Amino acid sequence: LGEGFWSLTRYEDVAAAAARPQIFSNTGRPRFGDKSAPPIEVDRPEHTVFRRMLQPYFRPDKVSNLESAAKRLANELAGPLVKAGRADLSKSFTYPYPARVLCEFLGLPPDDADALKGWADEIFDAMPERENDPARVDRAEASLTKYARDLVADRRARGLDADQDLITGLVTHNFEGHMLDPEEVLSIVRLLLSAGHNSTTSSLGIVLLHIAREPAIQTRLRADQSLIPKAIEEFLRHESPVMATKRTALSDVEIGGRQIHAGEQVFLVWSSANRDVEHYPNPEEVILEREARDHLVFGRGVHRCLGSPIALMELRVAVETFFELTTWFELDGPVERASWERYGVTRLPMRMHARELVNQREGI
Numbered sequence: 315l316g317e318g319f320w321s322l323t324r325y326e327d328v329a330a331a332a333a334r335p336q337i338f339s340n341t342g343r344p345r346f347g348d349k350s351a352p353p354i355e356v357d358r359p360e361h362t363v364f365r366r367m368l369q370p371y372f373r374p375d376k377v378s379n380l381e382s383a384a385k386r387l388a389n390e391l392a393g394p395l396v397k398a399g400r401a402d403l404s405k406s407f408t409y410p411y412p413a414r415v416l417c418e419f420l421g422l423p424p425d426d427a428d429a430l431k432g433w434a435d436e437i438f439d440a441m442p443e444r445e446n447d448p449a450r451v452d453r454a455e456a457s458l459t460k461y462a463r464d465l466v467a468d469r470r471a472r473g474l475d476a477d478q479d480l481i482t483g484l485v486t487h488n489f490e491g492h493m494l495d496p497e498e499v500l501s502i503v504r505l506l507l508s509a510g511h512n513s514t515t516s517s518l519g520i521v522l523l524h525i526a527r528e529p530a531i532q533t534r535l536r537a538d539q540s541l542i543p544k545a546i547e548e549f550l551r552h553e554s555p556v557m558a559t560k561r562t563a564l565s566d567v568e569i570g571g572r573q574i575h576a577g578e579q580v581f582l583v584w585s586s587a588n589r590d591v592e593h594y595p596n597p598e599e600v601i602l603e604r605e606a607r608d609h610l611v612f613g614r615g616v617h618r619c620l621g622s623p624i625a626l627m628e629l630r631v632a633v634e635t636f637f638e639l640t641t642w643f644e645l646d647g648p649v650e651r652a653s654w655e656r657y658g659v660t661r662l663p664m665r666m667h668a669r670e671l672v673n674q675r676e677g678i
């Protein structure tokens with residue numbers, strides 16, 4: 315980050331800054347390629363146009379249409395692992411599953427998921443703030459851009475139904491007089507190809523880890539599966555996978571007695587706000603009854619995560635699938651975590667007790 319930055323860590327400050335996009339801008343140094351990626355890296359009024367264009371594809375009916383595919387994919391991946399009895403779920407489940415669901419959502423061949431995931435990870439890992447390997451970033455960028463370019467060309471040629479297919483919608487829609495140019499389409503597709511699965515992978519690791527290491531919670535959730543959605547949001551409040559996102563101050567502003575000057579970078583630290591003791595009593599504890607729907611796991615304000623309904627559906631389906639296939643699961647060795655600024659689980663060894671085997675033993 316070079317020149318230094320401010321961090322807002324209290325709930326009240328983070329939420330207030332997220333609600334003032336006219337002062338805390340999302341433009342600045344692009345993070346998802348060499349150009350600003352709409353909608354996340356543009357401000358109003360452009361942002362509104364992109365957001366309205368994308369929103370219909372994330373409606374509840376679209377998400378519920380995707381659910382049966384998510385269920386099939388979760389079963390395909392988890393089935394053999396549960397049968398084997400042990401596996402590192404980070405490699406064999408939390409990593410591939412969200413990318414496959416994303417392929418389904420965007421109408422891409424399922425076999426492309428691994429390549430997409432690989433490029434997105436290369437770019438993230440080799441960025442200046444991590445391994446700082448510009449050549450690796452360039453290589454992966456070039457592959458991802460070529461993929462997105464071919465995809466856009468394919469959709470132009472095929473003439474699919476724009477209401478059903480998001481990418482066809484982007485290349486054909488004329489929205490309020492704004493026709494996207496090919497580079498804009500490319501940036502949006504590239505953003506979705508990377509933003510649409512990495513955070514879900516981290517979240518899935520966090521959720522499965524919580525359930526595996528806290529037997530009382532696992533017992534409760536198995537007994538009353540209607541608690542699963544709320545539990546997922548509480549796990550993610552407790553450990554928020556997207557720890558922070560950056561803004562640039564557009565004018566001088568004072569927060570907590572400190573003067574932030576125009577042009578300075580400001581991190582909204584969602585993960586810290588989600589553990590602010592002034593907002594959540596006993597924030598270090600996972601409390602399933604907690605009323606914490608106002609958490610900042612998916613951000614706040616105009617840039618609030620567009621994909622959150624898909625992500626929450628995917629996470630629920632994954633937990634339900636593991637509950638269906640097993641009578642119990644528990645950790646099977648040391649866990650490894652990734653830190654800043656994506657807070658995931660990179661090693662998640664699990665021992666799983668297959669329901670089928672138990673049923674066979676008991677003659678059911």
Ligand code: HEM
Nearest residue numbers: 353354510513514517556559611612613617619620621625
């Ligand atoms: C549990 C998984 C996820 C988490 C924790 C997460 C988190 C976030 C956060 C914190 C933001 C706000 C960034 C900011 O204010 O600068 C965001 C924005 C966004 N997310 Fe997600 N996300 C997840 C899954 C997804 C999925 C599955 C998709 C797409 C399929 C997606 C697409 C987007 C997009 C397009 C934006 C930009 C919205 C805008 O600028 O208007 N996300 N996400």
